Amino acid sequence: MAVDTDIATKKRIFLASPHMSDAGYEMEYIQEAFDTNWIAPLGKNVDGFEKExxxxxxxxxxxxxxxxxxxxHLALKAAGVEEGDLVFCQSLTFSASANPIMYQNGIPVFIDSDYETWNMCPTVLRKAFEKYEKLGKKPKAVIVVHLYGLSADLDPIMEICEEYGVTLIEDAAESLGSLYKGKQTGTFGE
Ligand SMILES: Cc1ncc(COP(=O)(O)O)c(C=O)c1O
Incomplete structure (x- = not known):
């Protein structure tokens, strides 16, 4: 089938195309890293980035x-996820939200989204906790995602996690700068 490249290029909305500053700002730092030989392991630019x-x-x-x-992956290790552990993970997401569960040989349980946020539905999350509780099981962690920059409904999700004493991990890969009730996403999870 022929592809209309005109339409494909003009009407496509990119998910997240890289954005570079006009004045060659990023290039200056790349050059600086080369000039000062701080290519590896880490240097003041990385320290500065983390701090800022x-x-x-x-x-x-x-x-x-x-x-x-x-x-x-690191967050799951910090939460103590090991072989055979259950991890509740949002279903509508980029596959990378769930891949690290498999790296730890954990068992992902996918939690469906709500209509409003497209992210993890608190009602479905509670149902999942109740279902597994009846089986004598509890997840080691819950991974909630703020997909396409839209924040999940965190208050009820955090409340459920606290109630069950389970670590909440936020996947804020797509939401840097997005707020939930005035606070930056990515700063709510443990
Ligand atoms: C929601 C979400 N989680 C995780 C990731 C993983 O990030 P990376 O590709 O840097 O491993 C992405 C990447 O696009 C993402 O969109």
Whole structure:
């Protein structure tokens, strides 16, 4: 089948195309890293990025990693997810939200979305907790996503996680700068 490249290029809305500043700002820092030989392991630019990002979003700290996948993987390890552990994960998302569950040999249980936020439905989340409770099981962590920059309905989700004593992990890969009730997404989870 022939593809109309005109329509494909002109009408396509990119999910997240890279954005670079006009004045070659990023290029200056890349050049600086080369000039000062701080290519590896880390240098003042990474330290500065972590510090400024934490200040910007109002979190206690920030750790720069090689990818969002690595960040979620690290969060699952920190939450103590091990082989055979259940992890409740939002169903409508980028596959990278769930991949690290498999890296830990955990068992993902997908929680459906609500109509308003497209993100994890608190009602369905509670049902899942109740269902597994009857089986004598509880997840080690819950992964909620703020898909396409739209924040999930965090208050009821946090309330359920607190009630069951389960770690909440936020996948805020797509929502840097998005707020939930005036507070930056990515700063609510443990
Ligand atoms: C919602 C979501 N989670 C996780 C990731 C993973 O990030 P990375 O591709 O840097 O591993 C992405 C990446 O696009 C994402 O959109």
């Amino acid at each position: 990002l934490a200040e910007r979003v109002g979190s206690k700290g920030a750790a720069a990693l090689s990818s969002g996948t690595a960040a979620i």
